Amino acid sequence: MPAKDTGTEQLIKATAKRIFFTEGKLHATTQDIANAAGVNRAALHYYFRTRDQLIGVVFKESMQNLSLRLGTVIGSEKPLTEKVEELIDVFMNEMAVYPYQETFMVTEINTAGHELVNNIEEGPVDKFLKEIECEMQAGAIEKMNPKHFLINLFSLLSYPLMMAPLYRQFFRMGQHDFDQLIAERKQLIYKMMFK
Numbered sequence: 001m002p003a004k005d006t007g008t009e010q011l012i013k014a015t016a017k018r019i020f021f022t023e024g025k026l027h028a029t030t031q032d033i034a035n036a037a038g039v040n041r042a043a044l045h046y047y048f049r050t051r052d053q054l055i056g057v058v059f060k061e062s063m064q065n066l067s068l069r070l071g072t073v074i075g076s077e078k079p080l081t082e083k084v085e086e087l088i089d090v091f092m093n094e095m096a097v098y099p100y101q102e103t104f105m106v107t108e109i110n111t112a113g114h115e116l117v118n119n120i121e122e123g124p125v126d127k128f129l130k131e132i133e134c135e136m137q138a139g140a141i142e143k144m145n146p147k148h149f150l151i152n153l154f155s156l157l158s159y160p161l162m163m164a165p166l167y168r169q170f171f172r173m174g175q176h177d178f179d180q181l182i183a184e185r186k187q188l189i190y191k192m193m194f195k
Contacts, residue, residue, distance in 0.1 A: 016028075024100035
């Protein structure tokens with residue numbers, strides 16, 4: 001059996017990622033993806049037998065990529081305040097490039113269930129939660145369950161981006177003005193998280 005052409009496979013994955021994460025076409029068909037990649041549907045099915053298999057691969061690679069970047073930040077030896085600032089930057093920069101990634105991730109987790117997120121490592125998260133708790137004891141952060149701190153942080157980061165189409169219409173803003181508004185949130189979120 002001949003070896004698969006990984007160049008074509010990578011092209012299909014990159015195209016699917018662009019369609020799902022950048023263009024927000026979460027219900028794109030394999031034919032849509034094949035057309036955008038410039039391959040026929042048979043070629044797409046050679047690499048990915050079903051749409052679900054392609055989605056699973058794109059989801060897994062995206063989760064691994066984002067987890068690696070976030071894990072590098074939370075696993076560093078920097079003070080918590082610097083880690084949170086970096087987390088905000090990493091997350092906001094990722095969402096600027098892939099504005100529909102969060103929506104895609106939530107949709108797939110709700111559709112495919114917990115098997116998509118089974119590989120999340122608990123060690124770094126537990127260590128980070130302990131660091132948050134230490135900062136609470138020191139008075140730098142309002143006392144609460146440290147998990148609430150992380151939920152608040154990621155909610156403040158992701159919700160405005162997931163709801164961007166509604167907010168742009170609600171505030172009568174073009175994409176450029178909305179992007180500026182989101183950029184301003186970096187410092188606002190940081191200030192909200194610490195005393």
